[in-house]
Amino acid sequence: MSTNIDNRFAVVQAALTDELDRQTARLKELTEMNADTGDPGESHTQDALLAATRRSVEQVSGALRRIADGAYGQCEGCAGAIPAERLEVLPHARFCVPCQQKQVG
Known part of the structure; x- marks a missing residue:
């Protein structure tokens, strides 16, 4: 039974690690694109995307930390x-x- 739980956590950990990699790459891309275009609407959208991506990175990182700590x-x-x-x-x-x-x- 413990092996099934360990396998399930390994699968979740792998999926979360992949998601973290994707979100981190997205965050980098959005940060590099964050040039001021002078359009307040576009700037607001860009800021919202950055905030959402940062939040996603924090959530996934937290889940990976909880797996490592045994609290997942x-x-x-x-x-x-x-x-x-x-x-x-x-x-x-x-x-x-x-x-x-x-x-x-």
Whole structure:
């Protein structure tokens, strides 16, 4: 059973590492393109893309850190297990659904 869990985490870790590489490359590209065009709308869009990409890099990095620390899949709110279904959809999830709702609300 432990081997199945280890394999599942290895697959998740590989997918998150690939995502981190993609997002880091995107962040680099967006940063290099971040020239002032004089168009406030374009500048706002560029800033939003940079912020979203930075946030994605932080989320994926955090998930990889939690895997390394042995805390992946544990809710940061209640310390309970985050359901596997939630982690499949949102592999960087830090909270179970009830605790996430408390964070937003």
